[in-house]
Amino acid sequence: MTVVTQKMNMIEAINSALDNMLTRDPDIVLLGEDIGFFGGVFRATAGLQKKHGKTRVFDTPISECGIIGAAVGMAAYGLRPVPEIQFADYIYPGLDQLVSEAARLRYRSANDFICPMTVRSPFGGGIFGGQTHSQSPESLFTHVCGIKTVIPSNPYDAKGLLIAAIEDNDPVVFFEPKRIYNGPFSGFYDRPVEPWSKHAGSDVPQDYYRIELGKAATVREGEALTILTYGTMVHVCVAVVMETGIDAEVIDLRTLLPLDIETVEASVKKTGRCMVVHEATRTSGFGAELAALVQERCFYHLEAPVERVTGFDTPYPHSLEWAYFPGPVRITRAMQKLIQE
Amino acid sequence: MTVVTQKMNMIEAINSALDNMLTRDPDIVLLGEDIGFFGGVFRATAGLQKKHGKTRVFDTPISECGIIGAAVGMAAYGLRPVPEIQFADYIYPGLDQLVSEAARLRYRSANDFICPMTVRSPFGGGIFGGQTHSQSPESLFTHVCGIKTVIPSNPYDAKGLLIAAIEDNDPVVFFEPKRIYNGPFSGFYDRPVEPWSKHAGSDVPQDYYRIELGKAATVREGEALTILTYGTMVHVCVAVVMETGIDAEVIDLRTLLPLDIETVEASVKKTGRCMVVHEATRTSGFGAELAALVQERCFYHLEAPVERVTGFDTPYPHSLEWAYFPGPVRITRAMQKLIQE
Amino acid sequence: MVKTKTNLPPLRLHIPEPKFRPGDEADFSDVVVPEIDEIARPDEGSAPAAIQNLAFGLIRVLDNNGNATGSWNPGLEPDQLRLMLSNMMLTRAFDDRMFRAQRQGKTSFYMKCTGEEATSVATAMALASDDMCFPSYRQQGILITRGYPLVKMMNQIYSNRADHLKGRQLPIMYSAPDHSFFSISGNLATQYPQAVGWAMASASRGDTRISACWCGEGSTAEGDFHSAMTFAAVYNTPVILQVVNNQWAISSFSGIAGGERTTFAARGLGYGIASLRVDGNDPLAVYAAMRWAADRARTNNGPTFIEYFTYRAEGHSTSDDPEAYRAAKEFEKWPLGDPVGRLKQHLIRIGEWSEEQHDAQAAELTDLVKKTQKEAEANGILGHGLHQPFESMFDDVFEHLPWHLKEQVEQVLEEQEAKFGPDWEPR
């Protein structure tokens, strides 16, 4: 069977995943603020209400608690809701329904009720969104047992992972790095913007396909050190590696929980050095868990401590966005330190 | 000046701190579910409404969002509210007000408005409370910049730290390990319960005193390894150390954020081995941050990977509570592994 | 801008306080009990705006002498009335026994619904058996009415090896999908938006099943309550949202939840939802209100909000001591009586029941509960060994065990072996 692909940016790929799934599975319902007629503030659901009908793709009141709470009830009925939270920064009012309800339902009812729901939400900074349109709260969800956390870094993965997330029988938080919705981002914010079309990840099959959750992708092989990262930072890391010529292995985790520990371990044991890169604030970010795991499991292979390259422990500032962002300078310095030790 | 002390359990010490502070500072207000006439479901505020009046110690509607949101407004007015969240498991409906508002207010207003509020909440398991009366969500708060996280392990510390937290000009989350409200807990749940009166930490001054935030306490000196822990687990670790005779240094962190990194570093550099113990689920628990920090800063002193001894990555089960709890067996095995490596 | 006048009175903060505290003699003579049919039963399709007064009245059917009268009288057959009575009596007998079991150390926790039985038994009888219920923790009467095996309830309470929830949940946090009874949460009011979501799903599928949810008057303050009401109104959802106003939320009287200023039923008016206020201790009124609401929902006339005005006769739970915060014997003074007593009186009045039959039935139900208790205890009680296998703790966190949980299963088994010796075997 020939697979028909099409150049897509991240938003188009997500839209395509949702469209395919709405077509295949009558149980799928999309709900969220402004996602209906308008198609979402980032256009991820554009055209879907018109095509699949108002009872399958609809606007909600501005209540993240209600959105996720209603979705839990829909899931209990037997549907597969895919709620959108307009910005990850606004997920907190719905957090109780997510962590105390969605994440616990299968466990507390011993499988009587399940919650196959995928919460989509744009996250991350780099768009001058200030502190309430830039947050990366992913690590909070990795601490909550019963939820999977998925973060794609390119259109191909976004579609395949989103389909797998929707088909998963457990709740998934699917964070979409909004900085790269329309093009990959090298982190060199003063250079011209690249479109997705020049990136291999923009060749996206029009039809259904899945990328298994819990599998990382090695986006660049290397010997000098291992970089563990995800989302926007994958592109920044690759760009810095190209720029510096340091022979780093770059691993795009794609799923934070459950983590692809095998790929991580094998790489770090090979290179003996490990760096973790994320945009979220440092303290108790997911980098902490990664550093802890790597030193637990690869201790005798490590030539240097695991380095964390992260956002600072401050809110995401508006005008000093690039000073906050873990960009090329921060990454380069950390790489140099790591290989010198 | 002679300090008059009195034998107090943890609840009495907390009550005494609140009483002292209500007396000293007219800006202090206590609010929460059932804390007024009744004095709180754990009796932490017993007698305080009667003594200090209904407008200073009062019951609230069952709305954690309202409790914390109103407290933010009170703080903006110039008061120092001390809200109680009845169980840490129920803090999530108030999380947005805590992380997006209380924690951000000083920053976003560049010091125009501040939020000197102390959220008290009983946390942790070991009382057959099942999954919604046993959680330890402290690591979530350590990821949120702008909040301090404090956890006492004995009556003396509880009072001194609570007073310092209330006097602090930033929001503090003060988690009280409910398992040890009425007596320290060795983790040997099948042995007779000890009362606080036999513990040195139960000699508590009747009057005002403070224990600076951000300072750990070395509760036992040792050479073989360093144990970093807090709350209930301090007692369990000490009991296991006594039982096994392993010469561990036990550090009670007391403040998780800001962490007393000096004490931690000095100890691990001395012993060369480090173990982190907490009751919270493992993945992305505060142990991850501690392990990451220790390996970053003490890498060349470490003889073995930092060990994490934690609750499992499941909800806190009701009947299998002791199989979940990171008790003596789990701690002993980890210590043995650590010193053998 | 207006200048603040300097001669203004100082502002005052009002802190609500119940009328009676320990040591006081409760006196409820100020509770207004309207005449039966003061507001006659409107058509189920009525516009919410046309029936706002129902939120301020009190729907009643049984008068003080046990006569069923007025337009809300559901006209149930004697058999149905007797079934209703026995379901309520069984609920009470069950509560008494399980409360005692907790006091005997056989489990960690229990919660009674004494005095409030009508709000779960009569409502469950008015619903279809496949309408989905999203209860709080005080609606054990639904399960009993729907014929859920008592022994399964007890196994759950004991967290024993037969507990189908694998000993994971606090006692009374039942889950019974086959009886259209949703898994109970410890977090208050979370079931409210879930019930709305379930009904939205049902409606979007052109199904005919509706949903119903319950919460206490104290829980109405949670944001989830508001989300649920908003969603129910916006999507004209076939859901029945109920508040059991039993006057107390642990130690806080209903004024702390906003009860001083208006009725809880009035909350519904703000959303344009049909809202009823019902004598919660009058089983026939409760039944009638639920039938009205269910018929309304089934015919696409949208949601109904119901307040049951009742009284929590006992402590909040086994962890509670109500004597510490309220006047003794308040329940005896409650002007709306006891639902069991009132239905019994009615049945006797219409010649379909007698004191003797009643006593005999009470004894029979107590026996049944005792017998069932023995059966359940054969499967173990909390903390006495006959629990679920240790590794069951890791099941159902996810559909499939990820690697980190597999490692933790190994670990817990090794620990148990270290603890109980090499001959130890996972049970």
Added chain:
Amino acid sequence: MVKTKTNLPPLRLHIPEPKFRPGDEADFSDVVVPEIDEIARPDEGSAPAAIQNLAFGLIRVLDNNGNATGSWNPGLEPDQLRLMLSNMMLTRAFDDRMFRAQRQGKTSFYMKCTGEEATSVATAMALASDDMCFPSYRQQGILITRGYPLVKMMNQIYSNRADHLKGRQLPIMYSAPDHSFFSISGNLATQYPQAVGWAMASASRGDTRISACWCGEGSTAEGDFHSAMTFAAVYNTPVILQVVNNQWAISSFSGIAGGERTTFAARGLGYGIASLRVDGNDPLAVYAAMRWAADRARTNNGPTFIEYFTYRAEGHSTSDDPEAYRAAKEFEKWPLGDPVGRLKQHLIRIGEWSEEQHDAQAAELTDLVKKTQKEAEANGILGHGLHQPFESMFDDVFEHLPWHLKEQVEQVLEEQEAKFGPDWEPR
């Protein structure tokens, strides 16, 4: 249990839909505009239950011809009226200019309040200058009315080196404690319980200052709204809770927030809070309602809830394109006109204003804004170098820098040096 009848109609899910979409011709002839004084102004001390009808009416003062009539007429002096007009005009001129600045790439974001100026300007004029305001992001009119320096607003919008918020916040997220204006949050409705808490604090201290908060009709769905209403009711708090119903929440019409079933003002009735529905484009009605509410709060008569019925004339923000989801030119069809036009008409009508004066004032205000803009731009615009020192990013996370932030300050300075060379100096 009742058996579900098998011949029941299938349930239906109702998804609200606005009457007009792009391509349609908007027609608001169904918007009911009651007569002036259909409901006369009651005493400020009235019991909420006695004045429920105010939540369903529409408080108006200015008629179609610009006459101020009826019992709500606040009887303002011409000077006050002219001040009100010029505050609204300045707000509009400011909005136009800053919107354009964003389009010119001088900053990242802007939000106008065109058409809604009365809801902030007239309310601010009716409050005392030290009453505390908890605004949403569309109440720039309060700052302008209270005389907050325009240049400070612009510095904030440009995140430049003179921005007293140190460039940290998204444009328009002002904070002005000296003008009793609370720091604006990006998270909707969070200011609601905070305003209640502030007023509770004021009341508990016997202070005389009250508080007021604003949110959009879309934001009323958040749980914070409900918490705030509950707390305000329970503690009889001196707070004024206001909803600016501008018909749209980004692309969602008011029906998605529950506006199809009842008025937003009705939300207040459920809590037993006095509730007013006001023509939000009638500056005198807005002023009168706020005065009524403020007097009520100041005399310990408790909270008031107010809905301003208005229309969002422009896009949600600079990030929005309203043509994608609503009919073009809806605002021109809005039956309640434009607040600036209506007040102007009134002033002319009473002989206190003229077209010439109006045009001259408009030009003058535009000039003022332009002049101020130059002044602000001298301090820098977003992304053009004249920002705050890098290390300022770490200030105010806490009162004092903890060790980990100190380390990060070092790091950021080293990074900047690595980036800009060794001669680089922190500015």
